[in-house]
């Protein structure tokens with residue numbers, strides 16, 4: 417299994433507090449059956465700025481620690497980019513980086529954007545501008561934003577315009593409460609989800625685990641769905657085409673009516 421969203425790089429954001437914690441998170445990942453993890457430190461969220469060259473350097477450092485400690489896990493570079501003011505201007509600089517150098521960029525929506533009445537206009541612009549620059553946004557944990565959780569059509573709007581969506585594993589399994597779990601379920605049911613990722617921050621509460629969430633998807637839906645989500649993580653790091661359930665879900669609805 418591959419995890420496309422984690423805060424395993426030590427001391428750069430609110431994730432791993434030191435190298436020991438990062439190595440412990442890596443051990444938990446390996447125990448869960450994970451072989452590669454994308455390190456996606458926060459960038460531009462008003463608290464943390466982590467620019468691409470630093471992320472690449474720190475990823476190399478962590479891989480060296482993992483090798484010395486004989487922990488069979490590979491860390492790949494990435495970034496969780498907050499939609500800060502004029503952030504699209506930074507596309508032409510070397511501050512931003514997508515998942516493992518692919519076209520898939522992990523994007524965290526700012527609260528200002530999700531509360532904005534011009535939400536659709538802004539999101540359409542973001543998706544369009546990224547696509548012109550050769551990138552595809554992956555919306556990080558939509559189930560944890562009121563705007564998407566309350567009104568799933570907002571997420572559908574983004575997905576139909578080319579965005580992808582990533583649920584957090586612990587949202588799916590219910591660790592973040594019933595409301596978030598039921599929002600996750602709705603999004604999965606509508607075929608709006610392309611990835612499940614850990615968004616791991618530590619070794620106790622937000623751990624680097626995925627298997628429980630995939631098992632849950634398999635129980636609630638089918639093994640084909642969980643396999644699609646698993647494979648999509650590999651496809652993202654390899655910069656390959658991502659599979660979706662959206663069409664299938666829509667066809668099914670058509671059939672039922």
Ligand SMILES: [Fe+2]
Nearest residue numbers: 421423496615
């Ligand atoms: Fe995150």
